[in-house]
Amino acid sequence: AQSVSQHNHHVILSEAASLELGCNYSYGGTVNLFWYVQYPGQHLQLLLKYFSGDPLVKGIKGFEAEFIKSKFSFNLRKPSVQWSDTAEYFCAGGNKGGYNKLIFGAGTRLAVHP
Amino acid sequence: EPEVTQTPSHQVTQMGQEVILRCVPISNHLYFYWYRQILGQKVEFLVSFYNNEISEKSEIFDDQFSVERPDGSNFTLKIRSTKLEDSAMYFCASSGTDYTDTQYFGPGTRLTVL
Numbered sequence: 181a182q183s184v185s186q187h188n189h190h191v192i193l194s195e196a197a198s199l200e201l202g203c204n205y206s207y208g209g210t211v212n213l214f215w216y217v218q219y220p221g222q223h224l225q226l227l228l229k230y231f232s233g234d235p236l237v238k239g240i241k242g243f244e245a246e247f248i249k250s251k252f253s254f255n256l257r258k259p260s261v262q263w264s265d266t267a268e269y270f271c272a273g274g275n276k277g278g279y280n281k282l283i284f285g286a287g288t289r290l291a292v293h294p
Numbered sequence: 295e296p297e298v299t300q301t302p303s304h305q306v307t308q309m310g311q312e313v314i315l316r317c318v319p320i321s322n323h324l325y326f327y328w329y330r331q332i333l334g335q336k337v338e339f340l341v342s343f344y345n346n347e348i349s350e351k352s353e354i355f356d357d358q359f360s361v362e363r364p365d366g367s368n369f370t371l372k373i374r375s376t377k378l379e380d381s382a383m384y385f386c387a388s389s390g391t392d393y394t395d396t397q398y399f400g401p402g403t404r405l406t407v408l
Contacts, residue, residue, distance in 0.1 A: 216399075223297070224337075224385065224399035270337065280389070281327065281350055282397065284337040 182207050184273045186285035193261050193292050201256040201288050203245075203271030212274040213254040214282065215245055219267045227269075230254065241265070266292045296320045298400035300386050306406045307376055315371045315403045317386030326369045327387040327397060328361065330354075337385065343369065376407045 187202035205211060215227040228239025235247040245256045254271060269288045274280040299318045307313050319326050328340040341351040343361055360372045369388075373380055383402045389395040 223401050226396050226398075229396065272337075280325075280397070281339040281342055281352075282329070282337075283339065284329075286336050 182273065182275070182283050184271050184283050184285040186269075186271050186288050188288045189286065191288055191290045193290070195263055195292055195294055196260050197292075199256070199258040199261045199265070199290070201269055201271075201290070203254045203256065203285055204252050205254065205271075205273045206252065207273060207275065209275055212280065213245075213247060214272045214274070215239065215243070215254075215256050216270045216272060217267045218270065218287075224270065227256070261290075261292050263292050263294050266290060298386055298388055298398050300384075300400035300403050302403060303401065304404045304406070306408065309378060309407055310375050313373050313376055313405065315373075315384050315386075315405070317369045317371070317388075317400055318367050319369055319386065319388030320390075320398055321367070323388035323390050323395075323398075325349075325389040325395070325397075326361075326363070327389075328371050329385045329387065329399075330382040331385070331402075332379075332382040340371075340384075373405075376405075378407050381405055381407045 183206045185204050213230045216224045217227050218224050227243050228237045230237045230247045238244045243258050247254050271285040272282040274282050301316045326343040329337050331337045339352050341355045342349045358374045362370050383404050385402045386400040387397040389397045
């Protein structure tokens with residue numbers, strides 16, 4: 181069965197700390213991968229996506245993620261977080277060739293303290 | 295920037311009543327989706343809709359649920375006879391002219407079934 185898992189449910193960091201949020205997926209075929217962010221009181225917004233090509237994907241606001249096929253992983257990174265990065269982060273996967281329904285991970289709540 | 299809108303933001307209903315949740319996707323988008331998130335759980339795919347018909351649906355999307363695009367702008371989710379377990383946040387999403395396009399999410403409708 182298709183699944184996406186996120187290891188960290190809550191992460192607390194100080195400003196300027198580095199961030200890495202784990203995401204693993206289990207899919208039968210080739211997969212598209214996404215990271216969405218939900219700031220308090222706001223919509224889910226796309227941070228970045230991987231469909232094919234360079235496995236290191238750069239997104240908005242200084243975020244990046246690396247697709248490692250051998251590890252079934254798509255971890256999100258940011259070298260230096262800011263207080264404004266406080267949000268919930270969702271990893272999601274979609275099958276290539278389908279209508280791209282998204283399978284979401286459980287989400288990681290990030291709190292950044294000044 | 296165009297965005298997906300949803301109404302109402304919060305709906306309270308009695309068990310057994312019918313509810314209709316409304317979404318206005320981004321105007322030139324062709325693919326439409328409903329997802330839901332029960333409190334404390336993952337965001338779950340319900341249904342995708344393309345070319346005026348359902349393209350994929352999940353096991354959750356049983357006969358109590360239906361979707362419709364009644365005119366050129368709205369996309370609705372109807373729950374015929376609500377149950378307590380239908381209480382959740384319901385998100386509408388739309389994507390462009392290719393199914394690989396990014397899905398843009400609305401702010402959600404919080405449905406509370408009493």
